[in-house]
Amino acid sequence: MIDLDIDMRQYDCPFIDTTDDVDIAFSAVQWQLDTSDDQLETRLIARGESRGALEDGLRALRAHPNMRECYILSKRENVAQIGTTIEQTNAMETIQQNGGYITGPFQIEHGRERWHVGFDDDDAEDHALAELERHNDYHVEDRDQFGPTPLFDLLENSDSAMELLEGCRSLTETERETFEVASRNGYYETPRETTLDELADHFEISKTAVSMNLRRSERKILKGALSALDGMVGREEL
Known part of the structure; x- marks a missing residue:
């Protein structure tokens, strides 16, 4: 297809x-x-x-x-x-x-x-x-x-994909923008290519506020990802 x-x-x-x-x-x-x-x-x-x-x-x-x-x-x-x-x-x-x-x-x-x-x-x-x-x-x-195998896998895991999508959609505009800028600037690389202080300067807010926005966005995305994984594991076990 x-x-x-x-x-x-x-x-x-x-x-x-x-x-x-x-x-x-x-x-x-x-x-x-x-x-x-x-x-x-x-x-x-x-x-x-x-x-x-x-x-x-x-x-x-x-x-x-x-x-x-x-x-x-x-x-x-x-x-x-x-x-x-x-x-x-x-x-x-x-x-x-x-x-x-x-x-x-x-x-x-x-x-x-x-x-x-x-x-x-x-x-x-x-x-x-x-x-x-x-x-x-x-x-x-x-x-x-798509060949038949990945297409079948996509259809079988559509519910899990929706769980991950809903997790992304639950982010507020501020949380999404903070998460995107942090990721794009290397905050999640090892070693980190940017710091909370630099992100705070970018958004012109406090270091604590940036940290809270990142944690909220990470928590929502992680919740969606874990729900998606649970659905995939459940199918494999069946």
Whole structure:
């Protein structure tokens, strides 16, 4: 399996056009492509920069000529869960006709869309990308190729991967930035390439505050990693 991470701009997509005009972003939760009806049904999270931006974005989305249906499932402040049905875009048709398939959720913001697309072989990938270039603007950000053994291992350990991901997501912005700067500057190397005093100077806070931020971030990441390991060990024992 070939898995592509593609930064895409479609010229016939309601979501992309809406994010071009309004400060709103969309993240797919569920999707279903109906090739017989040439349409895509989705459940998405819409997040506006403000409550007003959310309302403006939803109005623009409903008014788009390629939008068949758009309804609100729930809404609070500047975030809404919506259901939509849109006409099949050129990029969707190209991927589908060349044997491709969606392998993960897509995100749309600032007139660009992040796609995760899979192909079974190099020829299908080459044909699809050549056709995509005719009517869309895209850039392949990442490409991975999995054989059956690592792919099976990835699927079997998806719960463990989620545990580790949740541990990373639990970091506050300050904890994440402190941990990233410390790691990037060699704090965890042996011997250390930076000190708490230097990190304190970088963030313009006390040495004690830096130490506390690092310990909180380490504790959260370690908790996620241990939960992930427990899940992997449990499967191996079974």
